[in-house]
Amino acid sequence: MAEVDESNKPLFAGLSDVSISEDIPVEGEITVPVGSQTQEDEYSTLDEPVKDTILRDLKAVGKKFVHVMYPKKSSALLRDWDLWGPLLLCVTLALMLQGGSADSKDDGGPQFAEVFVIIWFGSVIITLNSKLLGGTISFFQSLCVLGYCILPLTVAMVVCRLVLLGGSGMASFIVRFVVVIASFGWSTFASTAFLADSQPPNRKALVVYPVFLFYFVISWMILTFSPLRSGDTQP
Template sequence: MVGGVRVETRHTGTDTLDEPVLTTIGRDAFSIYVKLIQVLYPPKGGNRDLLKEWDLWGPLVLCLMLGIILSINAPATQSLGVFTSVVVIIAVGSLVVTVQAKLLGGRVSFFQGLCVLGYCVAPLDIAALVSTFVRLIYVRIPVALAAWAWCVWASVNFLDGTKIEPQRILLAVYPLLLFYFILAWMIIIQ
């Protein structure tokens, strides 16, 4: 009872308050690794149980990594603008796609959507890293387009698991195509 109101808490059975910091960091790093593996090779329909335990650390790291890689390759006068653009595009794009999935009847929480869309940026990080060392446009274009297709494929596999009606799935996929294509285009023109 708190102030005359009965408060029920849900206990998961694990007490992490007194565990060492390295244990917490290790557990979180392993969780990020498992989710990255799911993005790099997503199962059909997405793993809903894994995504119930959403986090924003992995997407934040992937977003910052893409922004840093692209800003390093940009001219000095444009590097801050490139970094800011990448962070804003990922944040706003994830927000818009998640809200649209919810409006289309998808059974996904807001932070689950942000988590998945953030993790799906991982192939673009790989493409940006390759483009850093290989400056030939004939290599950058196919690598960036392959990463774009990979991001969309991983995201669509997740959307299949959100129970959006089949006739509405194209409405959810179109913003994904645009969202990841803008980032892929930034990699191509860097």
């Protein structure tokens, strides 16, 4: 009996003999098994209303503000980072620092673009410095922490504007000085509390120093801000 040479058979020759019984349903829906649902499925926002999405994001930003006001070693700002809060604080601070003089031709305070560039450019430089020193956090996580920690300084700017409404004498300067110094210390402490664990132990001082300078520059702009330049009078 001659042997059949199977090497010359087509690769899918046997598929033509396969038939599907009429009793077997071939229609249906592609669904995920009930037992295979993961935690990520619970947070899917594909079918979520826009209103719920906005409220959820605002709630997340508010929680990060709370973490900054009560700083402690936590991964809250690092785990769920975003840039909405830093953008809001940067725009608010820039708007309040804009136009520091009654004379529109020669403003005594820094302009909007100057404040905006200083904040974001400074944050990027600090982040690059942290990465070059061996930091373990990502680029945007660092920007998130540095941006959110501007919150105490933004609050200080609001207080200073209110104090300046009552005058710009020595008492006003002392009050503003105390508020700005306290906010500067709070911002520096909060940022280092979140970033401390992500840096090598022997290089933490090299990371904290640029952060100190960054918030010091912002604090100086707030402290030296005046709605009227020296010698100007109300029209």
